[in-house]
Amino acid sequence: MTDSISVPSPRVLIAGGGPVGMFLAADLGRRNIPTLVVERSAKGSDQAKVMQISVRTLEFARQLGMAESMWNWGFPLDYPLDNVFLTSLDGYELGRAPGAPMGQPGSPGFTEFSPEFQTHCPQPWLEPIIEDRARSFDSVTVLRRHEFGAFDVSADGVRANVTDLETGREITVDADYLIGCEGFGGSVQVALGIPVEERTVDYSVDLEFLAHDLFAEHDKGPAVRYTLVDEGGTWGTIVAVDGTRRWRLSVYAVDRDQADHLDPHAAIRRAIGHDLEYEIIRQGRWKRRAAMAASFGGGRVFLAGDSAHCSPPNGGFGMNTGIADVINLSWKLEASLQGWAGPQLLETYSSERRPIAQLTLAESVRDYHRLVDDTASTAIRTDSPEGAEQRRMIGERLVQDSLKAWRPLGIHIGYGYPWSSIVCNEPGVYPTFDPQDYTPTTSAGFRAPHWWIEEGRSTLDLFGRSHVLLRIGDAPNAEGIISAAAASGMPLEVVDLSEKQAGPYYDVPLVLVRPDGYIAWSGSSEPRDPGRTIDTLRGAVFNATAKALALTEATL
Structure with a gap:
């Protein structure tokens, strides 16, 4: 009914x-x-x-x-976030990308820019x-x-x-x-x-298991991720789920027709290197796909x-x-x-x-191929000069590639929308984008930089609810922008900051930030036509050039 x-x-x-x-x-x-x-x-x-x-x-x-709840849910705060590459937990270590515990310098994702x-x-x-x-x-x-x-x-x-x-x-x-x-x-x-548009990357099987003292089974120490490499190349990863006893083994490149018949005990034994006591709590295959x-x-x-x-x-x-x-x-x-x-x-x-x-x-997709391509080695598990050299070469490359995979600051906070039709900027004047690195900028279209206004309070704490106009130092009063926003009905909060409070990254006196934290317009003086600027930011002006560029970007 x-x-x-x-x-x-x-x-x-x-x-x-x-x-x-x-x-x-x-x-x-x-x-x-x-x-x-x-x-x-x-x-x-x-x-x-x-x-x-x-x-x-x-x-x-x-x-x-x-944010605090996502940090304090129970994962040990002193647990090292290392990435270790090895033949098995009781086998040879190929290399290690050290990672400090969460929130400490040297931890993946730690940055002074946030x-x-x-x-x-x-x-x-x-x-x-x-x-x-x-x-x-x-x-x-x-x-x-x-x-x-x-x-x-x-x-x-x-x-x-x-x-x-x-x-x-x-x-x-x-x-x-x-x-x-x-x-x-x-x-x-x-x-x-x-x-x-969908492309299959591989079929994988996840095995979640409980092992009450896995650290006693090997000498590699705690790590957030152990990547397993043998003669056939990279074949799986063990990831620490709760930092104590829950683990996930992911087995890569499993034949689709055989994935449901994978022997979980054989896979765990292969990963650990020997038998041990554990309890399997979940097993399932899944498609590693790239789709848009x-x-x-x-x-x-x-x-x-x-x-x-x-x-x-x-x-x-x-x-x-x-x-x-x-x-x-x-x-x-x-x-x-x-x-x-x-x-x-x-x-x-x-x-x-x-x-x-x-x-x-x-x-x-690049990170997947960095992990699995060209890692096969016939002697990788042999106690021989050839085996040692193969382990060294493969380990060094995997460690360097893992830094690209798990610490790409540019991917996380360096991108922007400079092409957007609701961003007012100088055409073609955009910061260089680097997937790995990030440079703070007040260029329109990009994330407004973080700076500590005072202890515990970031510039990012000013954003989220409405558009915010930052007037920094001896900035113009920007009455034209304020009046145009009011006339259009667009909520606009005005925040005055000293140059010290704004910090070195806010290098222009007027910065207008969208509710999602991206800069919509910035400048040293008010725009010549504040009404048109506000209309652009709220999507009331059809900017044919910017729109065409946006559509071109969207099909790349």
């Missing part, structure tokens, strides 16, 4: 309540936007994936009050943190054990069918916008008919996270890219619902985020 929904009618309907969908709900919640999340599972995933939470995701979590740091928070612990924060807002409703069904789109909104999986009751939901966060091949993406939707949606319906792009886990970019998607989308939805967005604003979600998703996808 069909009933009207028994929860407040949402302005935004989210299909899929994984980390990306719940993060979107949390950000919409702090904006007081009525939001409904529909998720078919009864609880969050217990599968140990999504290990690495990037520094940029932690910055967004900081603004939502979740108030936060990369952390290790696997999905079974991460999901409840995000969901609890989303549910803490009165404007957010979460329906678990409900399945999202067919939907219709009109000029006024979206009407969707939702089924209660416990009772079979069908519910009709009316919303202004629908966001598909269901994962790869989700129903929203399929219904929209958006083409998806031709568009991330438009109008009333959008895709985010794995629904829009799906990358191998190498490098840890997948979920982090999805969370950056929804932070980009959330404020644009708010602007549209509040009535101050121009007709182009929501359309820039796809043109801004799709090129970045392509960037991270390509990097994750």
